[in-house]
Every structure is written in structure tokens, then in C-alpha cells.
Amino acid sequence: MAASYRLVIGNKNWSSWSLRPWLAMRRAGLAFEEINVRLRRPDSKAEILKHSPSGLVPTLIDGDLVIWDSLSILEYLAEQHPDKQLWPAERDARARARSIAAEMHSGFVPLRQSCPMEVLARAPMPEFSSEVAANVGRIVALWRDCRTRFGNNGPFLFSSFSVADAMYAPVASRFRTYFPDLGPFGDDGTAQTYVETIFAMPEMAEWEDGARAQMATAD
Known part of the structure; x- marks a missing residue:
């Protein structure tokens, strides 16, 4: 399946907020292109700003739409993919x-x-x-x-x-x-x-x- 999403994340050892949508997308079987920006470097902020207006990771890109903040990303994915049941049904x-x-x-x-x-x-x-x-x-x-x-x-x-x-x-x-x-x-x-x-x-x-x-x- 071709990736329809791009997910911008930081270093996997440190970036707790990046882990959240990454894990949910992997668990749900949603295809995405992973864009990894190395953190704690002089150019980290500039590299993130190429993708995210907040200057922070993670950021989800869906076509021309940019969604930042982990919880916002997760809510968006739950709305787009109700069959994945990312929130409990009851x-x-x-x-x-x-x-x-x-x-x-x-x-x-x-x-x-x-x-x-x-x-x-x-x-x-x-x-x-x-x-x-x-x-x-x-x-x-x-x-x-x-x-x-x-x-x-x-x-x-x-x-x-x-x-x-x-x-x-x-x-x-x-x-x-x-x-x-x-x-x-x-x-x-x-x-x-x-x-x-x-x-x-x-x-x-x-x-x-x-x-x-x-x-x-x-x-």
C-alpha cells in the first residue's frame, strides 16, 4: 500500500511526543512515510520548520493539510479511520x-x-x-x-x-x-x-x- 501520510518525528530515543502518533499508526496498519529530524542539533529547528509551522515534532502531513501536536494528530486519524477504532466504542x-x-x-x-x-x-x-x-x-x-x-x-x-x-x-x-x-x-x-x-x-x-x-x- 502506498503511503498517503507523511509523519515528521524526532529522535526515537528521546521524542516522546513523536512516539504517540507513530505507535498508533503502526498499530492501526496505516501506511505513512517517516520523516526523521535529528533533535538537539544547531539546525534542528530550521529542519522542523520546513514541515511544521509550530517548529515542533510530530507533524502529520496529509496532502496539503498539516496537522501538528500529538493529540490533534491522533484525533484526526480517529476521525479519518473510524474502522480502526482508535477510541473505545462504548x-x-x-x-x-x-x-x-x-x-x-x-x-x-x-x-x-x-x-x-x-x-x-x-x-x-x-x-x-x-x-x-x-x-x-x-x-x-x-x-x-x-x-x-x-x-x-x-x-x-x-x-x-x-x-x-x-x-x-x-x-x-x-x-x-x-x-x-x-x-x-x-x-x-x-x-x-x-x-x-x-x-x-x-x-x-x-x-x-x-x-x-x-x-x-x-x-
Whole structure:
């Protein structure tokens, strides 16, 4: 199938926002051309601006239409491809999925600032702020609630893979890197199992392989 989309992303080891639509598109089987802009270089901003008016990644290009921001991209894809069921079909589940996706999009700043995504790193964090601990605890509780209420028919937050899983995949990476034991944050095993579910996806293995290849050729 010829690619009808172009997805502009950053480095796979670091770019958490790029991972979100990339993962959803791969999981849904949507063909796209991947345009990778190396971040943390003097010309990174200029290269991104060739594709994105925001100067940020990711950006989805569909013909003459440019969509930026991960959540906007995911919403657009869900509208364009309703058969892929990127949001849960049931009303209550869909409302909860949108709520937790939006909370991830706008929240958890202490965790994001103190624990940047590094897919290939393993760096358990023995000390962290109370704000970071509160963020981790909140996410652990969110995952447990979603899995308990809506996850009885599959391994993901709402049983089948959805936008919510795409939004929290970078958090699963952060937990694997910095907090391999989630017990101190109130986990009863649900969150740890969910992290393992995310990384058991072949699409995540593909992303990790891409990160390794990029790091091996980094200047």
C-alpha cells in the first residue's frame, strides 16, 4: 500500500511526543512515510520548520493539510479511520479514555521534566521530589482504574489498543527507565503488567530498534 501520510518525528530515543502518533499508526496498519529530524542539533529547528509551522515534532502531513501536536494528530486519524477504532466504542469508556489522554497531554509536568524519555536507558532513580512521586502515583492509580473498569477483555487500558495507550506509552518507557519497581507508588501489579504489555508490542520493538540504529550513527 502506498503511503498517503507523511509523519515528521524526532529522535526515537528521546521524542516522546513523536512516539504517540507513530505507535498508533503502526498499530492501526496505516501506511505513512517517516520523516526523521535529528533533535538537539544547531539546525534542528530550521529542519522542523520546513514541515511544521509550530517548529515542533510530530507533524502529520496529509496532502496539503498539516496537522501538528500529538493529540490533534491522533484525533484526526480517529476521525479519518473510524474502522480502526482508535477510541473505545462504548460511550463511558470513550469518555474516560479522552479524559486520561487529555490529562497526559496537559499534566504530569514534574515527571516529564525530571524523567525525560530515554527508551534505551536504564537509570533507576533512588531519590525524587514529592511532585514526581505524586505524578507516578496518580498514573498508577489511573491505569489500575481503567484496567479494572474497562480492561477485562484485553491487555490494554480499555481492553483493545486505543489512543489512550498511545498517549501513555512514553510513560511506560519512563517507568521502565527510572522506576522499575512501582510498588512504592501503590501498584498492586497492574501497572507493572501494563508496562510489560506496552513493551511486548512488536511496534514498540520496532521503535526501539530504530532508536538503537539512530544512537549508533549519532555524531
